[in-house]
Amino acid sequence: MGDERTGLIVGDILEAVRDVIRRHRVSYPEYRRAIEFLAGAGQAGELPLLCDVLLESVVDETTRQAPGATDSNVEGPFFAAGAPELGAAAGDDEPVRLPMRPDEPGDPLLFTGTVRSTDGSPLAGAVLDVWQANAAGRYSRFAPGLPEWNLRGRVTTGGDGRFAIRTVVPHAYDIPGEPHTAQVLRLLGLEPHRPAHVHVRLEAAGHFPLTTQVYFAGDPWLEHDVVGAARPSLVTKLEPADGPGFTCRFDFTLAPAG
Numbered sequence: 001m002g003d004e005r006t007g008l009i010v011g012d013i014l015e016a017v018r019d020v021i022r023r024h025r026v027s028y029p030e031y032r033r034a035i036e037f038l039a040g041a042g043q044a045g046e047l048p049l050l051c052d053v054l055l056e057s058v059v060d061e062t063t064r065q066a067p068g069a070t071d072s073n074v075e076g077p078f079f080a081a082g083a084p085e086l087g088a089a090a091g092d093d094e095p096v097r098l099p100m101r102p103d104e105p106g107d108p109l110l111f112t113g114t115v116r117s118t119d120g121s122p123l124a125g126a127v128l129d130v131w132q133a134n135a136a137g138r139y140s141r142f143a144p145g146l147p148e149w150n151l152r153g154r155v156t157t158g159g160d161g162r163f164a165i166r167t168v169v170p171h172a173y174d175i176p177g178e179p180h181t182a183q184v185l186r187l188l189g190l191e192p193h194r195p196a197h198v199h200v201r202l203e204a205a206g207h208f209p210l211t212t213q214v215y216f217a218g219d220p221w222l223e224h225d226v227v228g229a230a231r232p233s234l235v236t237k238l239e240p241a242d243g244p245g246f247t248c249r250f251d252f253t254l255a256p257a258g
């Protein structure tokens, strides 16, 4: 982003904040308390979470979506670069397994689909970087006591653009109770719930990358997502599997670049 645009945006933010100070006649103690709050959130490493909860879905909405592509969705604060490369499934019967504990709690889930270009042609060799909460609603690398890459991995599509991933059904979760974020949500009267979802970042040669999430029909929090990110176009259905657990299918479409 160029200096000129940054200056314009920073100027507008300042003008908006000055307007709030004037309208509410913010007092000196209130002003100092606000600065202490921001400094404390920064020191606690909580600003990414706080900003993603309150602001990121607006950035996602206003970022131009590639026509014909699957809707994008917020990345959120729990992505970690460098997840293990898991290769391609040999078919729905031999899915790629996300790294998980031998006794990983939760319902087994087979997540399948096809990645296509907007003209309908399947995209072989597309990479899906997948990350999700576990059945207790917690993310590896952010919650203590979980193996580093638990329920995270990079999966490649086969020659027919298909992928098949063995995982567990993620649980809906509450935004972790970090004190600054919790305090803001309480002040705003917001419940901290997010519907269950699987995050996916897709990349394929010659196509715009896509960051999105897949949600599940019937989740009571779809209508009450504190982040305001859940979209009907990204909802799929959990179907009972032949064996234990569930299957779900979601096809992704990527737009050609240039």
Ligand code: BEZ
Binding pocket: 049, 052, 053, 056, 074, 075, 076, 077, 078, 175, 194, 227
């Ligand atoms: C998430 O999808 O995990 C998330 C997104 C925005 C804020 C917090 C969490």
Ligand code: FE
Binding pocket: 076, 078, 133, 197, 199
């Ligand atoms: Fe998430």
